[in-house]
Amino acid sequence: MNLNFLYKVAMSFALSVSLLLGASVFGLSNASALAAPKSQKAIVVVSFGTTFAEARKLNIEGVENRIAQAFPEYDVYRAFTSKIVMKRLAENSNIHVNDLETVLNNLKKDGYKEVIVQTTHLTPGEEYDKKVVATVEKFNGSFETLSIGRPVLFFHGENGKPNDFAIAVNALKKQLPALQLQGKTVVFMGHGSPHQHNPAYQALQDQFDAAGLHVIVGVVEETDHPNLQDVEKLLKEKNIKKITLMPLMLVAGDHANNDMAGDEKDSWKNTFLADGYQVDTYIHGLGENTGIQDIYVQHVRDAINGLK
Numbered sequence: 104m105n106l107n108f109l110y111k112v113a114m115s116f117a118l119s120v121s122l123l124l125g126a127s128v129f130g131l132s133n134a135s136a137l138a139a140p141k142s143q144k145a146i147v148v149v150s151f152g153t154t155f156a157e158a159r160k161l162n163i164e165g166v167e168n169r170i171a172q173a174f175p176e177y178d179v180y181r182a183f184t185s186k187i188v189m190k191r192l193a194e195n196s197n198i199h200v201n202d203l204e205t206v207l208n209n210l211k212k213d214g215y216k217e218v219i220v221q222t223t224h225l226t227p228g229e230e231y232d233k234k235v236v237a238t239v240e241k242f243n244g245s246f247e248t249l250s251i252g253r254p255v256l257f258f259h260g261e262n263g264k265p266n267d268f269a270i271a272v273n274a275l276k277k278q279l280p281a282l283q284l285q286g287k288t289v290v291f292m293g294h295g296s297p298h299q300h301n302p303a304y305q306a307l308q309d310q311f312d313a314a315g316l317h318v319i320v321g322v323v324e325e326t327d328h329p330n331l332q333d334v335e336k337l338l339k340e341k342n343i344k345k346i347t348l349m350p351l352m353l354v355a356g357d358h359a360n361n362d363m364a365g366d367e368k369d370s371w372k373n374t375f376l377a378d379g380y381q382v383d384t385y386i387h388g389l390g391e392n393t394g395i396q397d398i399y400v401q402h403v404r405d406a407i408n409g410l411k
Contacts, residue, residue, distance in 0.1 A: 142176060142178055143214065143216040144176060144218075145177060145210050145215045145217070145218050145219070146170060146171075146177045146178070146179045146219045146220075146403060147203065147206050147210070147218065148166065148170060148179060148181055148182070148223060148399075149181075149182040149183070149203050149206075149220060149223065149235055150166075150181075150184070150222075151184050151185050151188070151224065151353070151354075152183030153356040153357075154191050154192060154195070156196070158354040158355050161387075161388065161390065161391050162354040162355070162388035162389070162390025162391055163181075163390060165396060166223055166353070166390045166395075166399050169393075169396040169399070169400060173400045173403070174400075177219070180206050180210070181206075182201055182203040182206045183200045183201075183202065184202065184203065184230055184234040184235065188200075189201075189202065203220065203234065203235065203239075204238050207220075207239075207245070210246075211245045211246065216247040217246065217248040217249075218248065218249050219250050219252055219406045219407060220249070220251050220252065221251075221403045221406065222252060222253070223353050223390070223399065225255045225256055225294075225351070225353065226255070226256045226257075226293075226303040226304075227253070227254050227256075228296045228301050228303075229297075231254055236251065239251055252405065252406040253402050253406070254402075255267060255389075255395065255399070255402075265405075267398075268306050268307050268309075269314075270398060271307065271398065272307070272310045272311055272316070274394025274397070275389075275392070275395075276314075276394075277392055278349070278385070278392055279316065287343065287346075287347075288317040288318060288319055288338070288341070288343050288345070288347075289318045289347045289348075290318075290319045290320075290321060290334060290338075290346050290348050290349070291318060291319070291321065291349050291350070291351035292322070292323055292350055292351055292358065292359070292363045292371060293320060293322045293351035293352065294323060294351075294352060294358065295322025295323060295326075295327030295328075296324060298326075304320050304321075304328075305329065307320050308320040319334055319338065319341075319343075321333060321334035323358055323363070331374065335374075335375075335378070338380070343380070344380060345381040345382075345383075346381065346383070347382075347383045348363055348364060348371060348375075348383070348384045348385065349384075349385045350387075350388060350389070352388055352389060353388050353389050353390045354390060355387050355388040359386050360386060363384070363386075364384040364386055
């Protein structure tokens with residue numbers, strides 16, 4: 104591991120914690136205050152973020168470190184899009200993570216020439232459009248090269264481009280339990296969009312169906328579809344009795360631990376239990392899945408090669 108990586112992580116986090124977690128991403132509040140960057144190339148891995156320390160280590164850092172290992176000629180930085188998460192981390196844990204605009208401003212001041220912004224958002228939804236794409240557009244002309252690595256679910260295989268949905272299904276197969284038994288299925292909980300319908304989840308469902316896998320995709324946002332009511336209807340139609348709940352999210356954070364598998368009466372787990380289903384839970388974010396990590400690496404590579 105490059106010593107410059109370790110040094111910069113140590114300056115961003117408490118030294119003992121950083122070394123214990125094995126982090127290798129800069130994530131700086133003031134990059135120019137440290138030693139000069141080792142190259143003129145940078146990758147910014149931008150995530151929604153989480154206040155769950157273990158989920159941050161296993162999922163976000165897991166992806167960041169995989170990207171850093173795959174592209175040793177690039178300096179790798181962290182950014183979050185959730186202001187609430189960044190505020191709570193600073194106030195409660197003294198962990199300071201910058202938003203994307205701050206990181207890009209620092210890279211501009213430090214003289215970087217080539218910058219790749221790789222989002223860890225799963226779909227091109229509102230968060231991606233307003234906090235990643237819109238921010239990057241502010242820096243047009245600030246670098247010789249500035250590109251965005253697409254979300255996990257983006258291309259549909261049209262015009263010779265990859266079918267990201269089929270690729271994601273192959274990666275997700277790595278974590279599916281044996282589902283050959285009749286009346287048993289995996290229910291994935293995605294996030295969804297509160298303001299507009301996100302069609303990516305239905306497109307992913309179509310790919311699961313095409314692959315003959317016993318999987319149902321739903322979203323936690325009640326105003327989007329397929330929501331919990333849609334999932335319940337489909338379970339009844341398919342005469343499913345046994346469910347394994349999994350988060351369709353980068354991190355197993357608040358939604359996974361509370362909305363999906365929590366002890367509250369209205370959690371998905373307890374809703375299904377009350378309706379007579381047998382329920383298991385798999386509380387691991389997609390960032391732990393090496394197949395999903397490989398997708399992010401490929402999307403960085405595609406951005407470097409100019410795939411749009």
